Amino acid sequence: MEISVELTFSPLQNDFEEHIINFIKKLRASGLTVLENPLSTQVFGTYDEVMRVLNVEIKQAFELMDKGLLYIKVVKSDRSEYEPHF
Numbered sequence: 001m002e003i004s005v006e007l008t009f010s011p012l013q014n015d016f017e018e019h020i021i022n023f024i025k026k027l028r029a030s031g032l033t034v035l036e037n038p039l040s041t042q043v044f045g046t047y048d049e050v051m052r053v054l055n056v057e058i059k060q061a062f063e064l065m066d067k068g069l070l071y072i073k074v075v076k077s078d079r080s081e082y083e084p085h086f
Helices: 016-029 047-063
Strands: 002-011 033-036 041-046 068-075
Touching (some): 002 047, 016 041, 047 068
Antiparallel strands (some): 002 041, 033 041
């Protein structure tokens, strides 16, 4: 089963940028399809693989910061090729 996940990661501390950059770099290195925009990061792949990677990387990111917030949206389909037609 293919899924698309949108992540908005917000460390609630002064050195937030470093945490976001490290998190995105780890996702890029995972081998999954990763797309970024100024407001979120999107990850695409099979359910099992995406969730395996997110489980590891979210835990590690949270362990490296004092406080943080992560919004997650999951769609049951691969939306990596989506283009608006309007």
